[in-house]
Amino acid sequence: MHIELFGFETTPERFEASIRTASQQGFRRYWTPQIFGHDALTTIAVAGREVPGIRLGTAVVPTYPRHPMMLAQQALTVQSVIGGRLDLGIGPSHKPVVEGMWGYSFDRPIAHMRDYLTILTQLLAERRVSHSGETVVGRGEITPPPADAPTVLVAALGSQMLRLTGRLADGTITWMTGPATLRDHTVPTVNEAAAAAGRPGPQIVAGFPVCVTDDPDTARERAAKDLVVYGTLPSYRAMLDREGLSGPEDIAIVGAAAQVSDRIEALADCGVTSFAGSAFGTLDEQAATRETLIGLLSR
Numbered sequence: 001m002h003i004e005l006f007g008f009e010t011t012p013e014r015f016e017a018s019i020r021t022a023s024q025q026g027f028r029r030y031w032t033p034q035i036f037g038h039d040a041l042t043t044i045a046v047a048g049r050e051v052p053g054i055r056l057g058t059a060v061v062p063t064y065p066r067h068p069m070m071l072a073q074q075a076l077t078v079q080s081v082i083g084g085r086l087d088l089g090i091g092p093s094h095k096p097v098v099e100g101m102w103g104y105s106f107d108r109p110i111a112h113m114r115d116y117l118t119i120l121t122q123l124l125a126e127r128r129v130s131h132s133g134e135t136v137v138g139r140g141e142i143t144p145p146p147a148d149a150p151t152v153l154v155a156a157l158g159s160q161m162l163r164l165t166g167r168l169a170d171g172t173i174t175w176m177t178g179p180a181t182l183r184d185h186t187v188p189t190v191n192e193a194a195a196a197a198g199r200p201g202p203q204i205v206a207g208f209p210v211c212v213t214d215d216p217d218t219a220r221e222r223a224a225k226d227l228v229v230y231g232t233l234p235s236y237r238a239m240l241d242r243e244g245l246s247g248p249e250d251i252a253i254v255g256a257a258a259q260v261s262d263r264i265e266a267l268a269d270c271g272v273t274s275f276a277g278s279a280f281g282t283l284d285e286q287a288a289t290r291e292t293l294i295g296l297l298s299r
Helices: 012-025 040-050 068-081 095-100 109-126 159-168 179-196 216-226 234-243 257-270 283-297
Strands: 002-006 029-032 055-058 086-091 128-132 137-141 151-154 171-175 203-212 253-255 274-279
Touching: 002 283, 012 029, 012 040, 012 283, 029 040, 029 274, 040 055, 040 068, 068 086, 068 109, 068 137, 109 128, 109 137, 109 151, 109 159, 151 159, 151 203, 159 171, 159 179, 171 179, 179 203, 179 234, 179 257, 203 216, 203 257, 203 283, 216 253, 253 257, 257 274, 257 283, 274 283
Parallel strands: 002 029, 002 274, 029 055, 055 086, 086 151, 151 171, 171 203, 203 253, 203 274
Antiparallel strands: 128 137
16 A cells, blocks of 8 residues: 655645655655645646656546546646646535535536546547537547546545446545445445456545644544534535544544554555545644654555
8 A cells, every 4th residue: 555645735835845845755646635725737737847756646626617628638738747647636526515606506426427537538548539428518629738648536435426436437536434434335336346347456545634643632623623624515424424433533543653553554454555644733743744654655
């Protein structure tokens, strides 16, 4: 299992500094979200050109605001700029965002993602597509700079989305999904769908908030406050409920360095192929967390 990083930098400058440090420390891949701050793919293009060696991934770009033809152009342009080191994580986002902020219908997210992946992956591979889907239409050619197609991962949580991911994408990246759920639900569902479709074994990237600390109670209180929104979004709430957890603070990996290391390493037995750690806590706790993750790179 690979040990990777998941960062929430607030500016492109901080992102560049973070990936430079991560590359120097030996991390193979760094994930960044697309929320309401900097544009993830633009930031990856700018910073990734300056920092060689490390793979860079989006976790994740929401699909509804970007037509797949446009996203294919953008992703291939970024892939060309940074020398083929992009991993494109995408996801449908959440009903309160899609309907409440963007004004789109979220009634058929599975059909939407099926059409979206069909158009996107064909364009990435062949630069042309003709697909009249139930929810998304894509017809035409694109001529971006020469580049290999990036891997495409889907933020898949429910069974239908996981099966779709196994059939059409290169893997999944999760958040707020616990070890038992990964072992009994996420991994077998996506792996079985990929095998049935004759596809290679998919990547299973599991993102977790992490804090190495000698004060776990305070760290969990901080997680409950900082991550509260994830307990209110329906898809994440379903994963927490499946795991039998009351809130995001219960899924955070918190404790002494040895305890944190053991919990992370145990995820490999759940079928996780890459662990993406998002450090939180005080500056000293974040530094201790990074040192612990560095220590896991050589195991």
